[in-house]
Amino acid sequence: MNISALYERAKLPIKVALALSISMITAIWLGWDRPYWAGLAVTVMSMVETSGHSLRKGKWRLVGTFYGTASAFFLLAFFAQDVGIMMVLFTLLVGICGYMIFNPRYGYIWSITITVCSLILVMGDMNPISDFNLATLRLEETLLGFICHIVVFSILWPQSSRPVFENAVLDLLKQQQTNLVNRRHQLIKRDQHTVTRTVLGEGLKLVMRLQDLLYGAEADSYHILRERKSWQYIIEVGDQWAVAIGHLTEAIDLLKDANLDMEKPQIDAIFRYLLHNFQQCEAMVKTGKSPSKRQISCFQYMKLGFHPETDMHTQGALLLLERQLNSMAKLSDELVLAFYSAYSGECWSRDEQSLPKPIKRWSLDTERLIASFKGMLVVACLVLIWYYYNPPGGSLMIALGAIFGLTFISLPFANMKKMLSYIVGWSVFVLLEYIFIIPLLNQPYQIALFYFFSTFFIWFSFSAAKDLVSRVIGTMILVISTKSVMCLTPVYAPALAISILMAFTICLLLIIFFNEFPFSAQPERVMLRRLKMLKNVLAWQLRYTVATTQERRRWWVPIVGLLYNIRPITLVMGADNAAKAIPWKKFPEVSEEQAQVIIHRLYLLVLRINSLKDGYAKWRLNTKDDLAQSMVKDSVLRIATALEHTDGYQNLLVLEQEMLSVYNDVHRRIHLIDRQVEIEGDISLEEALNLHRALASLGLLVNELKVLSEAMAEFDFKALEIQYFTI
Incomplete structure (x- = not known):
């Protein structure tokens, strides 16, 4: 591997390690207890792909902290005297958050809500006064981690979300141009082999990905935020375009055996107009500039003509093709105007006939319900273990079960056996550091360097996209298992680290069991x-x-x-x-x-x-x-x-x-x-x-x-x- 590749690979590990060590050493300098919360905030914000997504996650983390604190205070205020009822309501809250965590826009809020609520209830020992102090401290350190992450990621090799979003838009425009070229060949050159079935599905997936990228781009791009309505309209047009392609495919299938020699010039003219509009949109995205409004043409309705010798079946299909192509030309005009508005800042009147507003109906996703149910089962079992047997670290197991249960179950097709190997491997790594390195540290700057190099090693060694879960688990185990070192009065207690790891392992075994058997996640x-x-x-x-x-x-x-x-x-x-x-x-x-x-x-x-x-x-x-x-x-x-x-x-x-x-x-x-x-x-x-x-x-x-x-x-x-x- 050459030096330039190593340099690119080291950028993200350096930023994560620096932000994490600065946030925790700052918390110690300010005299705040539990500075590892700031480190966890940095770790989670570093999981996303761009700075815009990081900013959005940071904002949602603050909102989730507020909601989690409010939920914990509600449970303590009304049910502190009856722990059984409080745990039942807490389990129901886990189920609600487990379902909402899959929401593409606001899911992270619900993830942080259950995390904060669990930590406040458990670490405050169900005491309202202790819980209020913990909630305040949690909010302060989350805000500290948020600020440290923003500062470091904004100064060192910043990566804006806007190029990522615009590249996805370009992919969609190119894919639709390919789709139109295939349909044109199918009609004019009668080439049935140019139509690829995968294109239809890929276009729909690109439209759905654009919606998520738009949320991230709004966070760090004023241009995208200012013209959000135009970009949202572009995504809606892309969704409607899929329906139009379906109608066009029907008309083409009805004409696959027809002789269209006399209609080819008009059909070719409409397709060339559609391709011109998409190329015009592509040019605006590439240059970031809008053309003169005089250069934006408006399509005039084009008839394919009527020929007496044409049979009834072909004539009916031709009329449908004529209507559909003209409708798509009008839709492409709307697309060009939306791109023009997005890059020029000028408003335009939306054509409700070309793109009516979709009717939204409430629906439930069964896979999300299954994941929510599994999360409730994990927490319910841990609550029963804690309530009847009260093992050491039992209350901590409830918090870990709620947090990591929903996290792992919500991962798509997570390999739980691999998760277990990650935890065992990183636990051994952290314990070795705890035994042989941590006793030698007696200065704050030494602790900061320890976390910097440990975090850098984790993120640099597992820098591939597929290893995201591994490096996040490794960082969390590092921060949580060594939390006694970051207290205002540092404590060297290997037994505490081992008990935390044992509780974590028990939780994971329960998660593996419930993830495999009731409605397997394979x-x-x-x-x-x-x-x-x-x-x-x-x-x-x-x-x-x-x-x-x-x-x-x-x-x-x-x-x-x-x-x-x-x-x-x-x-x-x-x-x-x-x-x-x-x-x-x-x-x-x-x-x-x-x-x-x-x-x-x-x-x-x-x-x-x-x-x-x-x-x-x-x-x-x-x-x-x-x-x-x-x-x-x-x-x-x-x-x-x-x-x-x-x-x-x-x-x-x-x-x-x-x-x-x-x-x-x-x-x-x-x-x-x-x-x-x-x-x-x-x-x-x-x-x-x-x-x-x-x-x-x-x-x-x-x-x-x-x-x-x-x-x-x-x-x-x-x-x-x-x-x-x-x-």
Whole structure:
């Protein structure tokens, strides 16, 4: 490894070690007890990738400290005389925080809330006066660690969150340009092999990552904060663009056998306009400057034309393609204006028709509920051990169980055996330091140097991104196990360090047990649960889409909806992440390639269903054709039934045959309307096109389900249900 690589690798360890040692030695200099709290604040803030995320975590840490203090004071004020009730309420608080800790924006607040509440209750010995002093001290030292981290990370090699955010925006723009080029080749050059299925899922994942990066960029970039509405609107456009791509894919699939020689010039012109808009947005991000407003063009509606020799099926699909391409051109205009506003500071009027505000419904994530339940089980067992046996360090075990139980359980697919090896390894390392090095230290500057070099060694030796958990655990064990050295009157007590490590090990064994057995957190089990939940969610949302207003107002609908209103793409991404973490060598009966094929088909299935819901909602809003509405509703309900039952896919073939006759009728009506022939039902062209879109979505959805069922039939899901008991 060359010198420049070592230099880059040493930057973060130097910053973390310097901030940690300065914060703790400053706390000692100020005469504050328990200075290791300041060191823990620095450690946690150093886990994130940019300074903006660090600032945000520092702010959330202060807020969480306040909430945790308030929670501890509430429990002590009303239940100090009845420890049993207080521990029951504390366990419920662990469950609530365990669920909310997964919130992408505010989850860290809840993590700190339960951490501070646990430490105040345990270390204050359930005494209100002691707890008030501890809460004040905790707030002071958290603020000290926050300030030391900001100062060091701002002076030494600062890293802004804005470039990271803008690079993610560039990735999304480039990915969408690739997507458009593929669709253009598919239509104009009739190249079916250029369409990659993975692009659809990657685009949705990039949009969701942008939201998290935006929160961090707001913290240290005034430019991003000032134009937050514009950037938020850009993310919303990206989300809506995924639905538009789904509609475009439907129209292209309907035209895969059609002769489009006469329409190619107009289609090519629209695609070139879309690519020009994305390139214009990309140029603004790269240069950081907005063009003159005169250079921003506005798209004029472009018709693909009507040709008498074109058959009814092709003509209907062409009309859908015309509407969709023009709608996407209008959406791309909104995107350009949003980028222009973000870089020029000028306001613009939002087009509510191009991008209506999404309807948000409350929902619960079952995986988050499972993690919350496991955290409550860990704490409940530790409370029972403390209440009935009262072992040495029993109350400390409760705090450690609450803190590290939620931390480890919330980690995605955490390998608990590896966690145990980390703890054993770092415990041995710290104990050796405690025995052979710490007795030689008798000056404050020596203690500061000890923590500096120890922290630097931990962060430099395990500098890879995959080793984040290892270096954080090592730093926490270093700070907590040697806390007696940082008292105002230093105490050399190896027995105390050993008791802390033993309590920590007992907590981890309980965490491993509950993490493996009730609803195992192994990635293969998570993937199976996500797939099963996805099937039920899609069936519920299809039924809700075609339900009448009276049916939606039934008393039980909001309650059931809490479980099934979750975004399907979130479940597919969860299954995708789990599939990538599965050790496939342990399951020779199945292959990773088969699983990825199913995941890619699920991304397409979600896009099909989103397109169906969007198309059906637009048609249902204006239609007066009760017969057609009843027919479409019956078809959607049959698809939902097929999803709910494992053997329901065999009924899709009959449904597809029924759909063919409906297609013919709709195409005939559109064909006559376009020729200005009066037909029965007094249906408008707009209504007919919306009906055509809904029916096209239905047909393509049925076909997608058939392909998906064939892929699933070749995959042995039962092989993944075998669980090996190994610790």
